[in-house]
Amino acid sequence: GAVVSQHPSRVICKSGTSVKIECRSLDFQATTMFWYRQFPKQSLMLMATSNEGSKATYEQGVEKDKFLINHASLTLSTLTVTSAHPEDSSFYICSAIDRSGNTIYFGEGSWLTVV
Amino acid sequence: KNEVEQSPQNLTAQEGEFITINCSYSVGISALHWLQQHPGGGIVSLFMLSSGKKKHGRLIATINIQEKHSSLHITASHPRDSAVYICALLAQFYFGTGTSLTVIP
Numbered sequence: 001g002a003v004v005s006q007h008p009s010r011v012i013c014k015s016g017t018s019v020k021i022e023c024r025s026l027d028f029q030a031t032t033m034f035w036y037r038q039f040p041k042q043s044l045m046l047m048a049t050s051n052e053g054s055k056a057t058y059e060q061g062v063e064k065d066k067f068l069i070n071h072a073s074l075t076l077s078t079l080t081v082t083s084a085h086p087e088d089s090s091f092y093i094c095s096a097i098d099r100s101g102n103t104i105y106f107g108e109g110s111w112l113t114v115v
Numbered sequence: 116k117n118e119v120e121q122s123p124q125n126l127t128a129q130e131g132e133f134i135t136i137n138c139s140y141s142v143g144i145s146a147l148h149w150l151q152q153h154p155g156g157g158i159v160s161l162f163m164l165s166s167g168k169k170k171h172g173r174l175i176a177t178i179n180i181q182e183k184h185s186s187l188h189i190t191a192s193h194p195r196d197s198a199v200y201i202c203a204l205l206a207q208f209y210f211g212t213g214t215s216l217t218v219i220p
Contacts, residue, residue: 041212046208093156106150111156
């Protein structure tokens with residue numbers, strides 16, 4: 001069945017560096033992917049909607065220059081956390097909806113720790 | 116106030132027990148999703164509901180659109196059911212805070 005793969009699953013980086021997280025739809029094309037953030041014991045929060053071939057749509061309060069999203073192909077969206085700070089440490093997860101619009105698939109998620 | 120409220124927040128059950136998780140929402144919807152988040156963080160969509168009831172194995176999900184309420188039931192619970200169950204209105208990107216279920220052998 002359709003799978004969304006996310007990489008890396010865990011990453012530790014130093015403050016001030018940038019980290020890239022990849023989200024791939026493995027056997028279907030996803031014109032739209034979604035990026036979420038989840039703090040411990042809290043709800044998923046939509047960060048942005050990634051649109052293939054165009055600019056991402058960011059939710060209010062999410063800094064587009066800090067969380068760079070690129071959706072260069074129908075199977076790949078990337079989230080780059082730039083100039084990471086410890087407060088960016090969180091669980092980041094992506095999702096994509098198949099062409100029927102009826103099924104949503106989530107990536108495995110990425111645990112980011114900024115030290 | 117969160118648009119999606121779940122209860123209970125935490126639930127511990129003995130293996131074999133019947134489990135119910137409730138979800139109430141405050142906005143009009145076209146569909147409601149039940150998601151399962153594993154301890155490692157990965158999320159799986161269990162059900163998408165727009166009306167009535169759906170069953171998949173030991174899992175049953177119901178929704179009452181008029182009352183803005185949905186329930187997820189697990190029959191004959193098993194330790195492998197231990198996870199966080201999230202009620203979500205994905206079209207509006209509203210998520211419940213989840214119900215952490217632990218099933219004890």
